[in-house]
Amino acid sequence: MNSLNLTVRDKIKNKTGVSARYNKFVEYIMPKILFLISTISIFVTLGIVYTLFESTITFFSFVSIKEFLTGTRWTPLFEPQQFGILPLLLGSVLVAVIAIAIAGPIGLGAAVYLSQYAPDRVKKTLKPILEVLAGVPTIVYGFFALNFITPVLQSLMPGLGLFNALSAGIAVGIMIIPMIASLSEDAMAAVPKHIREGAYALGSTRFEAAYKVIIPGALSGIIASFVLAISRAIGETMIVTIAAGAMPNFTFNPLEPVQTMTAYIVQVSLGDTPYRSIAYYTIYAVGMTLFIITFVMNIFANWLTKKFREEY
């Protein structure tokens, strides 16, 4: 034993120079390499901002910011060209509001069901199934909206057009249900088991435990899931491109066709718009608007999460 000790100890102590030097070098160089790589995310953001910004500036040399922000007509591809972003913005908001109105309660309800009521095996099956919904490509939803949701709606509301914000909103809503359900369920599951037990031990029904203890405890996660879902809804492209119609429409009526910011960008990029025309620059201005909105929402989500986070 002793001789062995010596050899091991010796080997550890007088490590062969190569490996020691190698270790030192790795130890020195790795953080630097990793740091460089990690700054890529900054460059991506900068890249996005720069890309959008440069062309947006050009755009604003043609169009006043005031018109852009307050105009209620968006007709860059028609004569006369008008550049009021509000119809697009309203379109995006309308779709997002419908989506969240659908997905919020349903997603949260599903989350509560999964975390509070569902037997373990049911939960283990249902949750992945719901998550599949989130992975379905959005063009599929687009056509689902068009082929299924709209006809159903039309049979309920005769006179409803094929393209409307409602149907697109519902499809987007269905798409983001799993996002809310799954993330909220995660947040609820993260409420420690012993706190849950505490509620039951005081004679709470499952609903009371959910309503009074678990949801408040998971609030930061739930809010974050909502905000993420909203920004996903605002950023959603293909569903609205396909199902909402492509009509910049300054309206609050969900039964009318609308165009969202994202759908507009796709429309332009698929079309024959001459490069470097004002119409071409509009996609950057719209993209910038979209970016700023989602950026602000994310910051907001971050702030909310921090504010409501519970330290158990």
Added chain:
Amino acid sequence: MGLQRKSFDAGLTALNERLLNMGTAVEEALDKALQAFVDHNNDLAKEVIDQDGAINDTEDTIDELVIQLIAHQQPVAKDLRRIVTALKMNANLERMGDLACNIAKTSIRMKLEPELEVIQQIQEIAAIVKTMIHDIIQAYINEDVDAAKAIALKDDTVDRLYKEFLNNLFAHIRQNPDEVETLTQLAFLGRHFERLGDYVTNIAEYVVYMVDAKRSDLN
């Protein structure tokens, strides 16, 4: 600080209380035994002998209490010394009870009434021993090292008086060989009181140990 361990402290209080009771019982037994001897009152002496059982039982209860306190409360340092001291003191008090009982028995065994002088000498010793007993229990409860040491000093007086008493006795026997049995009983009686003094000294030593964690020889 010091507010914790209510139940342990309650246990300690209970222990002290019982020790105090036991001490009182021993003092009483001693008083009675002495009285029985002085008055040659065999009934009183028998009473003392009968009551020794109660003292012995108290010893068992106290031992039990100590054992439970150790088992339940894991005392350390001074707490532990206090408890061990209680255990030792308990044994000593019980022996003192036995001695009181012996005194009573001796007094019964005595065929003749001893002389007044002898009785006075015994009473003198008994008086000192009784204060010693009383004081040492107080010293234990107050954790008073100085008092304990002072009490132990008194044992020297007891020893001196005991020697005088014995010499006196021997002189007597030489004069009255017929009374040898009674006189021998008286010698034993004296010895019992001397031993009582020793026990108090023992307790005094434990009190010192309890407080200072130092062994001392106060003999």
Added chain:
Amino acid sequence: MGLQRKSFDAGLTALNERLLNMGTAVEEALDKALQAFVDHNNDLAKEVIDQDGAINDTEDTIDELVIQLIAHQQPVAKDLRRIVTALKMNANLERMGDLACNIAKTSIRMKLEPELEVIQQIQEIAAIVKTMIHDIIQAYINEDVDAAKAIALKDDTVDRLYKEFLNNLFAHIRQNPDEVETLTQLAFLGRHFERLGDYVTNIAEYVVYMVDAKRSDLN
């Protein structure tokens, strides 16, 4: 099972070892004191008196060991009883050492040589007491309740012999009142042996308690 608590069990072994040593020391002291008395050998008697300090020290060490075992190992149930028994036994053994010492002192104090008959009687008692001491320590170590009870029974013999011895002695004094001091010393000597028997009985009671957790009165 039973493989845990090595360090506690090591502590117990150490404790037993020391108790055994102490028992042996007490037996030896007793042997020597008796020899000194028989041979009227004051030097040997002095040796016994000198060695009592060592026995007292051992008592302190054992007490310390017990206290540390309690403080460090939190014994409960039988473990705790065993330790408390050790503590009590320790006190009793120490007292037995003191008695050996007293016997030696008594033998020195004796001015005259006692009669052979008396010496024989004393030796008879002493022989019984010595086996009792030896046996009780074994019984403790072997946790042998039956042996302990048997040993305690022998105390009755001791008591009987002691009574006979005393009567014998009183008869003597009546005949030789001048030898009263020597004879009183002899009475004390007898009493010391009788007390030794009592202590062994005490220990026997503790052994029973240790094993069965029951208080018994083997007197």
Added chain:
Amino acid sequence: GGTATPAAPSPEKPQAEAPKAEAPKLSGNVLIDGSSTVYPIQEAIAEEYRSVQPNVRVTVGVSGTGGGFKKFTAGETDMSNASRHIKGEEKEAAEKNGIEYVELPLAYDGLSVVVSKQNDFVKDLSVNELQKIWTGEATKWNQVRKEFPDAEIKLFGPGTDSGTFDYFVEAIIGKDKKITPNFVASEDDNIIVRGVSADKFGIAYFGYAYYEENHDKLNLVAISPKDGEAAILPTEKTINDGTYAPLSRPIFVYVNKKSFKENPQIQDFAYFMNEKAGELALQVGYINMPAQMYEDNKKLLDSLK
């Protein structure tokens, strides 16, 4: 859809039609980009060409006529599809970059104006009436013709930046008037089909091909160039001979001269394209041009060699 030409056969099967079996094996790339309108024809040509020269890799992008010209005039593509003629600025760019090109007309696209099968009142419309409808002057059907019902007109049309849209606006509304933005637009003509077929009061226009495929859901509207003149339905014949006016237009491909000269596979493909365009145009829902025009194209190509 027709099944006339068994194009793109599975590789294992021997080619059913192998007239050019003795042609030299060519390889290389042919990069085509541009109009989405021309895309279906060009795609069909590329598909057919694969069975002739499987090692030549033809890609057809859809950047729109403008986007296609941007790349074409920068020399990035070999050919550019266009649903209109090249514009002044694009010409200038080409000149600046030293790109020379030729324009080949490939086929006609006849725009069809359609209404839903449920629509029992519109059979024909004049250009004037169409103008009223698409400038937003008339928002109800009875404002177009008295006898039409009092109901909102629902408009559907191709995306505002497609060549089809441009052409329709130019042909029906003209330069000085403005088309209403209040119509549902889609880049996907199928969606327009679905929209209009579901709406009794809807009206739409798109490439003839889409009507052909959906004639069970749609009613074709005959167009009279002037009020009172006979209304004409778009058919192969009426488009080809120009009687279906003004809603038929030629579509083009632009070929980079230098690429053509230097790359045998591009030459080969260009000839193949010219040869097959008419036949394939019909298959994908466009109308072929008179044979003479393909002859002219061929000559033009010959002159480039």
Added chain:
Amino acid sequence: MEFATNKLDIQKAEVFQVNKLNLYYGKDQALKNIDLSINENEITAIIGPSGCGKSTFIKTLNRMVELVESVHTEGEVYYRGKNILDKKYDLVELRTDVGMVFQKPNPFPKSIFENVVYGPRIHGINDKKLLMEVAENSLRGAALWDEVKDRLNENAYGLSGGQQQRLCIARCLAIQPDVILMDEPTSALDPISTLKIEELAQELKEKYTIIIVTHNMQQAARISDKTAFFLNGEVIEYDSTTTIFSNPSDKRTEDYISGRFG
């Protein structure tokens, strides 16, 4: 004072009476043939090595064990004369009668006040004044009032571990339970907080019946009146604490309490 309870007091009412209780997690039997009765106004300690079924047992007493899906029970558990294992026995009612305090303090992420009045609130009490009274009484009962009375509206997570545990006890007291189950309530606490909780438990037994699971033998010895020793899902010995810790009748009990087990 707990130093005189060598004999079982027979006059005390039985709160729980467990009859031939068998409990299975799926196919694994975790409790075997448990027979046990628990007296009013006593502290009953459950001790035993890890995995012997202590937690399972006390969680059976308020049927929290059913939160694990695969659980299956046999036998009867009478609470004040009614069999709580009866499927018809109302769980909400049972858990209102039989409160529970857990190993790790588990306050809700709410204010101190809201934590305490959670129970009364879900039981339909909303009168602010009444709630305030309940809160004060419960916090006093849990010996926490003085420490928190000036910050009732602060978040409970601002309290120390020991305070949180007492808060949980207060929360449990607020529904005025009859029995309080405690599953290793001090194992996450430092020695000082542990002592406080122990003393609290001893005060509480004046009014409540307490059943406490503990790994700490000394704790069981210190505070309980009765002790049950569990081993492999069985009750090996159940007796007064004094007997268990001074003279257990089963060798395995003695081995366990004197640390010679394993």
Added chain:
Amino acid sequence: MEFATNKLDIQKAEVFQVNKLNLYYGKDQALKNIDLSINENEITAIIGPSGCGKSTFIKTLNRMVELVESVHTEGEVYYRGKNILDKKYDLVELRTDVGMVFQKPNPFPKSIFENVVYGPRIHGINDKKLLMEVAENSLRGAALWDEVKDRLNENAYGLSGGQQQRLCIARCLAIQPDVILMDEPTSALDPISTLKIEELAQELKEKYTIIIVTHNMQQAARISDKTAFFLNGEVIEYDSTTTIFSNPSDKRTEDYISGRFG
């Protein structure tokens, strides 16, 4: 036997010599003017109430405390004569000399074998036979060999908590450290496993110097030679364990060890 160490053995070599150590987390001072020296082949226990700086102190001895970024130290800590707080002191070397066992058993999610040889491996030893030897010796040293020798390739998480902790000790032994730091190594374990670890520690001190942090006063009393009592970042008393637990010189120490503190 530990029952005879009333006086400090002066002949034992000093392993650590801490001089006026001050440690700050940001602006909060966690250790104040610590002076302490630790002897070879002894078990030194660090006790004190929660938050008094016990963990901080022992983590200073292998500079694990620096994993917290805001940490700032003053003073000197000599290990075998060299100041380890010197920025130039090689951390890898220090931690190879001064091993550590943590509160919660923390085996890697690898096989038992790979856990033990992790240290030797990262120090460049790859010879399979040698590693096998190291593994066996270390596992024997940690009194675990017999229990795991037939399943060295199974995942370490299959072991019980107590076995996992001994595995962690084996892992630490495999690099043949000089000193072993233990931060409450038994607080997550049941009493039986705790006893095993305690006995192991006592065996290990024959070869290693051990410093152990514990909340369990009895544990400190049972196994250590010296005990240091920390309070609010200061060393209140440092003496032989026997003295600390029988006759501490500071009132605060006595109050703490007898549970009267807080």
Added chain:
Amino acid sequence: MKSLIVRRTYYDRMWQGLFLLSTSVGVIALILLVSEIWSEGSGWLTWDFFNNFASRFPEKSGIKAALWGTLWMIGFTIPIAFIIGVSTAFYLEEYAKKNVITRFIQINITNLAGVPSIVFGILGLTLFVRAMDLGRSILAGSFTMALLVLPIVIVASQEAIRAVPADLRHASYAVGGTKWQTIRRILFPAAFPGILTGIILATSRAIGETAPLIMIGALTFVAFTPTSAMDSFTVMPIQIFNWISRPQADFQHVAAAGIIVLLVMLVSLNSLAIYLRNKLSTKR
């Protein structure tokens, strides 16, 4: 009291019903969607469908180019995203000091996760297609997609790394492990299941995305399987989008068949992720 308990239990039941209903909405939607697509497209799933290129004839149309295009694109996207994402995650979790730069990077990443994909399309078009002159090549598409899924990979990896208990890290340091050794031998293996889940989710996102590729112009007739990263390509969603917009009704079936292939691919990837999540991570 008693009646109150009855009422509370009743409420509980009622809510349970509502919650179950919510859950079924999602499931029913999925069933409808899948059955709709299956009934449209299942008959068209033939061997030829996988082996043919796009054609103007529905019955000859196949998904070969799109399938290979997708595989090629993913083949570049995932390694890029993996290397950048995991490196960034390890830098942030293990090396980065908690300073302004770190926080800035972190906020950036979270925000990138919320940036609409179409905006990434604009970036890809401007940066990779035009500025870097990669054209509409696989590489341009992969870069764009890699950037798009990067936040997913980074965040998932960070979570996975954070989920590795700190005491494993400490254990490694305590036997003299260096930071890099600890990362390589302990943290990476322990976090790998989580990282893998992130990667798989990123992959399914990249496979299903349409909009950014439309932006960079991948909607192309391609009748060959790519042979280099600079080749033009098309991907499945775009091919499907293309088919959907064909006038011939039969192309709707072809599109549905394409959707089935896409869904099967996604569902298998998701199942793999779930399997890994459940299997590998329950070890501890």
